[in-house]
Amino acid sequence: MFVLLAAATACTGVSAEGAPLADASGGGGSTATSDKLLAALDHGLRPTVIQPGQSLPGWSLQERMAHYHVPGVAIAVLRDGKVVAARGYGVREAGTQDAVDGETLFNVGSVSKVIAAATSLRLVASGQLELDRDVNHYLRSWQVPPAPGDAANAVTLRMLMSHTAGFNVHGFPDLPAGAAVPSLVETLEGTSPAANEALRFKHAPGLLGDYSGGGVTVEQLLVEEVTGASFDDVARSEVFSLVGMPRSTFADPSPGRVTNIAKAHDGKGAVTGLPRGWQVFPQQAAAGLWTTAGDLGAFVGTLIRSYQGRDAFLPRAIAVQMMTEVSPSWHGLGPRLDGAGATRIFHHGGSNDYYHALFEGYLETGDGFVVLTNGENGWALRGEIRNALSDAIGLGVNPPVHTIALDPNVVAVADYAGRYRLDANFPLAQRRALADDFDFDTLDIDVNGDALSISTEDEKGPLLALTPSRFVAPSVFNTQYQFHRDAHGRVIAVSVELGGSRAYYRREGV
Numbered sequence: 001m002f003v004l005l006a007a008a009t010a011c012t013g014v015s016a017e018g019a020p021l022a023d024a025s026g027g028g029g030s031t032a033t034s035d036k037l038l039a040a041l042d043h044g045l046r047p048t049v050i051q052p053g054q055s056l057p058g059w060s061l062q063e064r065m066a067h068y069h070v071p072g073v074a075i076a077v078l079r080d081g082k083v084v085a086a087r088g089y090g091v092r093e094a095g096t097q098d099a100v101d102g103e104t105l106f107n108v109g110s111v112s113k114v115i116a117a118a119t120s121l122r123l124v125a126s127g128q129l130e131l132d133r134d135v136n137h138y139l140r141s142w143q144v145p146p147a148p149g150d151a152a153n154a155v156t157l158r159m160l161m162s163h164t165a166g167f168n169v170h171g172f173p174d175l176p177a178g179a180a181v182p183s184l185v186e187t188l189e190g191t192s193p194a195a196n197e198a199l200r201f202k203h204a205p206g207l208l209g210d211y212s213g214g215g216v217t218v219e220q221l222l223v224e225e226v227t228g229a230s231f232d233d234v235a236r237s238e239v240f241s242l243v244g245m246p247r248s249t250f251a252d253p254s255p256g257r258v259t260n261i262a263k264a265h266d267g268k269g270a271v272t273g274l275p276r277g278w279q280v281f282p283q284q285a286a287a288g289l290w291t292t293a294g295d296l297g298a299f300v301g302t303l304i305r306s307y308q309g310r311d312a313f314l315p316r317a318i319a320v321q322m323m324t325e326v327s328p329s330w331h332g333l334g335p336r337l338d339g340a341g342a343t344r345i346f347h348h349g350g351s352n353d354y355y356h357a358l359f360e361g362y363l364e365t366g367d368g369f370v371v372l373t374n375g376e377n378g379w380a381l382r383g384e385i386r387n388a389l390s391d392a393i394g395l396g397v398n399p400p401v402h403t404i405a406l407d408p409n410v411v412a413v414a415d416y417a418g419r420y421r422l423d424a425n426f427p428l429a430q431r432r433a434l435a436d437d438f439d440f441d442t443l444d445i446d447v448n449g450d451a452l453s454i455s456t457e458d459e460k461g462p463l464l465a466l467t468p469s470r471f472v473a474p475s476v477f478n479t480q481y482q483f484h485r486d487a488h489g490r491v492i493a494v495s496v497e498l499g500g501s502r503a504y505y506r507r508e509g510v
Contacts, residue, residue, distance in 0.1 A: 049472055050401065051464070070378050078361070078368035079367060081308065083301055092260070110350040112287050114348050116284075132158055135222055167218075169197060175279060175282060184224070217285060279352070279353065328430075357382070406465045414447045419442055419443070422503065434502070435503075
């Protein structure tokens, strides 16, 4: 159960040493800006999908932390490519008074991949690595196995960072404290004590985007073998020390020697991973980063300024490549990318068993934010926080999706029921994220009275109307479904949409 609600409602803006944590840019204007953004946490949390007749709920961060049994949250906000505030809410460990602050360490799961990408790109900028060279040229202790199809179709660093290399091993299981830690080669070969399958090809390199933590583990091995140093040491010299991330580490934190750590909590808010309070994440580049809201915010700001040509951390040409999709993936060189113009964003989430994090950076305006949580249900909470902060920024990046009520006497929703099969000829460059997160050959649209639902191989969820022919599935990734009628009035297909990704399913029997 959730413990110590009173402590969880406290907002702390102090450093680990107890000194006030400054709003980083200085000056009254930036303080006012950060206060405005953080004020959204008092009344602005909301779901993405709003039901007919429902007003925006205006939830506070504190009540949603209690709802989800998440004891601790840390948040940083950015303006003009700089952190203007890094704050903590709640406690590091349920049942204690140990407050979270802007310098509390959290594990951030797959957010690690973007810091890993920046590490690799620093080596590209210095000439130690090439983006489009066969990675087997650099690897010594392990080699990428032969690719299917054209033997000359080599795996490159660009493919590893954009998840287009064609590998399996989506992610890795967390390990209990004290468990044997596999080497990188044991991880890649799937041999004991590794708890994952061997890294092998699912697709030909470059064919499509298919998220692979295993591919990022190859990237880690590449960095270590080229530099002759541990991945943590390389990241420290190439990223942490240059950006200003003094508390960040890819090394497993040692209790007693490393303090101010947010402990892991299960879905009921009870501390887990005992006796120390967190698990082991041995695949460092893929999921092993420990960082703070302030540190990660500084990193996001540095990437924004590099992209804008205002920071030498990455040459602008390389930063622009980092922030450009590698077709047919929705990833650039590390981050995920969406939007256009002032709403062009780069972002990434991270989820291990009990830690859930995300960041979002606005490439043109310099806005952004970081959200870190230490509870199993933090994946839902971070989305509501994201909505509040996006609304406060005011550029319409994550607007509420308002559904409508359909009159069953006017709209024959039963016409949409049936089985729909993926059109395999639809361009993969258009499918983007849906080729990975929504990789289903068939969809079943079911009707029960006046209610529609979508069934996939993994889950089933309601379809809520946006127009008479367009619907959203809140429990299935917030995907949207546009049904198509032909000139004879027959429903012949449905388009599935997720952000800038599209897929096309033809109705069977038509």
